[in-house]
Amino acid sequence: MYRKFIATVAAASIALTILGALPAAAGDRRTVNTIAAIVGLAVVGKIIHDRNDKKKQASHHQSKPEYRAPTYDRPIRQKPTYGAPAYQPPRYGQPKPRPLPDRVSRKLLPQKCLRRVKTHRGHVRMFASRCLQRNYSYTHRLPRQCNYTFNTRRGDRRGYEARCLREHGFRLARG
Structure with a gap:
């Protein structure tokens, strides 16, 4: 890619050098230099345009995989019931609930x-x-x-x- 670009720029500079070395009249020299500058700009513009086209074609053919975050089904939250309290003390005559045993650490x-x-x-x-x-x-x-x-x-x-x-x-x- 860069070799072609460097070769084209080198060819354009050699062409401009040759045009500059030709004997010409004072009025013709100015015209020749202007034409050479326009041709040089056109060549560089064409190279840049071709390079951009190749990038666009490469990007269309090789698409990167997209990351999609996993979706989870959230459980449906039930609305709290306000009628009954969370803890109801035992009725008279019923045994009290036993407290949970303390977990003993092995360490x-x-x-x-x-x-x-x-x-x-x-x-x-x-x-x-x-x-x-x-x-x-x-x-x-x-x-x-x-x-x-x-x-x-x-x-x-x-x-x-x-x-x-x-x-x-x-x-x-x-x-």
Whole structure:
């Protein structure tokens, strides 16, 4: 595309140079220069016109895919009924509705199992494994890399290191 354009401009400039080198009278030279300028402008205009036509043809044949947002069927909202209240207390003699049970998070560890043990490397905070087995239902889900055996003066103690459990997302249950 650009090669044709450059070749046409080069040919037009050579033609103008040749016309300028011809011997002519003073009045004829001015006329020749004017004609050469008009021819040069016509050539450049034709090149631009042809280029625009090619762009239009290319755009008609290769259309880009259009993005269409997905449409969803919205549920029909029912109008609220103002006659009956949302909550009706139980009548006399009927049992009260039971409150929903509080959902216990598996990541909350019981506070009473947290111990501070003196070891050879200093004081370590740990959760005693026997206490966790009695008071925590998800001991099988605790990370194994946090399970340690600590050497103390009274012997070996088994448990889970609190810092390691905290790094794995476990927290201490408050209250």
